[in-house]
Amino acid sequence: MAETTSSRAYEHIVRADKLSVAFGKVRALSDIDLAIGRNEIVGLIGDNGAGKSTLIKTLTGVIPPTSGRLFIRDQPVDWANFSVRRAHDLRFETVYQEKSLGEKQPLWRNFFVGRQITNRFGFIKVREQRRIANEILQRQLGFRGVGIDADSTVAKLSGGERQGIAIGRAMHFDADLIILDEPTTALAIKEVQKVLDFVRRIKASGRAAIYIEHNLAHVHALADRLVVLDRGRIVANIRPADMSLADLTLFLIDLQKTKIGAAA
Amino acid sequence: MSDTPLKHPAPALNPRTAVKLEGLPIIIVFFVLIGLFVGFAPTVFLHWPIYNSFLVTIPPMMILSLGLTLVIAAGEIDLSFPAVIALSGFLFAYVTRTYDAPWLGLLAAIAGGALIGVVNGFLIAVIGIPSIIITIGTSFFWSGIATVLSGGMSYTLERLAGTAINGILSGTVLGIPSEAFWALGVAVVVWFILNRHRFGEHLLFIGDSREVARVVGINTLRERIKLFTLMGALGGFAAVLLTLENLSYFPTQGQGMLLSALAAVFIGGTSVFGGTATVVGSFFGALIIGMLDAGIVATGVAGFWVEVIVGLVFVSAVVLHIGIDDPARIRQLQRRLFSKT
Numbered sequence: 001m002a003e004t005t006s007s008r009a010y011e012h013i014v015r016a017d018k019l020s021v022a023f024g025k026v027r028a029l030s031d032i033d034l035a036i037g038r039n040e041i042v043g044l045i046g047d048n049g050a051g052k053s054t055l056i057k058t059l060t061g062v063i064p065p066t067s068g069r070l071f072i073r074d075q076p077v078d079w080a081n082f083s084v085r086r087a088h089d090l091r092f093e094t095v096y097q098e099k100s101l102g103e104k105q106p107l108w109r110n111f112f113v114g115r116q117i118t119n120r121f122g123f124i125k126v127r128e129q130r131r132i133a134n135e136i137l138q139r140q141l142g143f144r145g146v147g148i149d150a151d152s153t154v155a156k157l158s159g160g161e162r163q164g165i166a167i168g169r170a171m172h173f174d175a176d177l178i179i180l181d182e183p184t185t186a187l188a189i190k191e192v193q194k195v196l197d198f199v200r201r202i203k204a205s206g207r208a209a210i211y212i213e214h215n216l217a218h219v220h221a222l223a224d225r226l227v228v229l230d231r232g233r234i235v236a237n238i239r240p241a242d243m244s245l246a247d248l249t250l251f252l253i254d255l256q257k258t259k260i261g262a263a264a
Numbered sequence: 265m266s267d268t269p270l271k272h273p274a275p276a277l278n279p280r281t282a283v284k285l286e287g288l289p290i291i292i293v294f295f296v297l298i299g300l301f302v303g304f305a306p307t308v309f310l311h312w313p314i315y316n317s318f319l320v321t322i323p324p325m326m327i328l329s330l331g332l333t334l335v336i337a338a339g340e341i342d343l344s345f346p347a348v349i350a351l352s353g354f355l356f357a358y359v360t361r362t363y364d365a366p367w368l369g370l371l372a373a374i375a376g377g378a379l380i381g382v383v384n385g386f387l388i389a390v391i392g393i394p395s396i397i398i399t400i401g402t403s404f405f406w407s408g409i410a411t412v413l414s415g416g417m418s419y420t421l422e423r424l425a426g427t428a429i430n431g432i433l434s435g436t437v438l439g440i441p442s443e444a445f446w447a448l449g450v451a452v453v454v455w456f457i458l459n460r461h462r463f464g465e466h467l468l469f470i471g472d473s474r475e476v477a478r479v480v481g482i483n484t485l486r487e488r489i490k491l492f493t494l495m496g497a498l499g500g501f502a503a504v505l506l507t508l509e510n511l512s513y514f515p516t517q518g519q520g521m522l523l524s525a526l527a528a529v530f531i532g533g534t535s536v537f538g539g540t541a542t543v544v545g546s547f548f549g550a551l552i553i554g555m556l557d558a559g560i561v562a563t564g565v566a567g568f569w570v571e572v573i574v575g576l577v578f579v580s581a582v583v584l585h586i587g588i589d590d591p592a593r594i595r596q597l598q599r600r601l602f603s604k605t
């Protein structure tokens with residue numbers, strides 16, 4: 001079951017080798033080669049529909065690939081046994097762009113769903129889950145005095161609060177790789193800063209992260225490396241130190257132009 | 265459940281949950297209804313026999329609506345349970361008569377129901393056919409099979425009078441029909457499954473959003489197959505109770521149950537949209553539906569008014585629940601209806 005591989009030395013937390021994904025005739029990903037170091041923050045950028053979300057869903061067991069191989073902590077992954085649950089066991093956590101929370105469910109369920117604290121017959125220890133959920137809410141997320149507690153349903157939360165919950169869940173389960181898919185979309189500036197601080201904390205705590213973001217200033221400032229996806233392919237690996245934000249912007253605009261040129 | 269003292273004071277009980285007792289509105293409706301019955305027909309409703317007959321007739325339908333509560337919580341529907349009642353009832357009657365083994369018959373009935381459920385679940389979860397469509401189809405198929413196998417004939421099971429199985433499933437305990445205890449037992453188990461078990465939580469998340477459920481690591485295929493299997497098995501059990509109650513089997517015995525069992529769930533306050541459900545609501549919903557029929561007749565209103573009144577109760581209950589759960593929606597509706605000139 002869940003092996004504690006994280007203590008062992010490894011070079012790459014995750015490495016994809018010629019990973020391809022197709023949805024029917026749509027080739028969402030073609031021959032992706034990508035390796036992420038154990039304490040590396042990788043910014044994943046690219047146009048809408050470039051395949052960013054599909055890539056991370058493949059890395060986390062939501063979507064099986066059409067072909068290709070995956071290594072986690074340098075160990076090959078057996079696709080037949082790979083699943084979201086398995087990825088959780090391997091300490092991968094994802095904060096999704098679209099909702100990753102059950103709208104009508106209370107927070108104490110949302111924190112633990114998929115890995116509930118249960119007795120051996122599968123009955124949930126509600127009291128314990130509620131207590132821990134309240135602790136995460138108050139201590140790690142600072143949701144004090146805003147009328148949100150473990151019994152609140154997600155439907156009542158703002159967009160920023162929802163991301164906070166998903167991030168708090170990742171922190172609680174002590175992930176080695178935290179994947180953030182546009183976590184700041186639709187957030188107020190103050191909330192965005194909170195999320196960015198959290199990404200910095202991921203780096204400081206020695207973990208790795210994949211950070212998908214359309215706001216180039218944010219990723220440029222935060223990431224150790226930027227990976228540019230275009231129509232399912234990796235077209236550039238950029239170190240922010242080697243390319244200024246302005247140059248990066250121009251580079252992406254050029255990429256857009258060639259795409260429009262190709263389509264015409 | 266762990267009862268270790270907390271290091272920090274536990275947050276005060278959420279006022280919303282403290283006030284909101286599960287199924288409270290429908291419990292109130294239930295008692296108002298009894299009050300009305302007593303008011304209109306005191307000679308009937310101040311005496312035990314009518315309640316005794318309720319406790320015999322309601323349990324099979326209640327067990328079906330309890331299973332349906334789980335199905336609807338997961339955002340699915342099952343319309344094939346009347347066919348399960350027909351086929352499982354036949355299996356029970358057949359095994360009992362042919363092999364003189366009623367307990368084996370019980371097992372066959374439950375297994376047959378579960379098998380129908382597995383087939384439903386497979387077609388729904390793996391092939392991806394919407395449950396409303398496929399359970400209409402399998403319903404025709406299995407009730408057809410039941411008619412073919414039974415030759416369309418009813419079977420009497422008088423020989424079971426006084427046997428152990430009849431006593432245990434359909435006798436009386438302390439003067440109360442044992443069906444009532446079985447239904448109560450199923451209600452308690454289903455409540456714990458939905459509200460306290462991992463499986464129930466998975467059903468709630470699946471009903472909430474299948475995509476979210478997948479992303480948080482729920483095996484949505486397996487859980488939905490399990491769900492329909494459980495529904496089928498409960499249908500098989502209900503079929504045996506029904507057959508024992510009459511001590512005979514009719515191929516048409518499930519047909520009246522379809523609307524009643526569904527109505528019980530919705531009257532109880534479970535949302536059609538999935539993701540939330542109330543077992544307590546369905547419990548009282550089943551009591552209300554089961555009582556209306558006999559109750560209205562007993563008050564002297566002509567029998568053919570029954571359906572009119574059931575319909576009224578159904579619609580008002582559903583509107584009442586939406587109003588309680590989501591007052592914003594009612595306000596929105598009012599604005600849309602009255603502001604447009």
Ligand SMILES: Nc1ncnc2c1ncn2[C@@H]1O[C@H](COP(=O)(O)OP(=O)(O)OP(=O)(O)O)[C@@H](O)[C@H]1O
Nearest residue numbers: 023026028046047048049050051052053054055097
């Ligand atoms: N489940 C699916 N079925 C069919 N096609 C899909 C599915 N998911 C994604 N696609 C297609 O795959 C391509 C890549 O989509 P993806 O969501 O990965 O893009 P993205 O880079 O995350 O875009 P955005 O920046 O808008 O989030 C798109 O053409 C999309 O339409």
Ligand SMILES: [Mg+2]
Nearest residue numbers: 052053054097
């Ligand atoms: Mg995306």
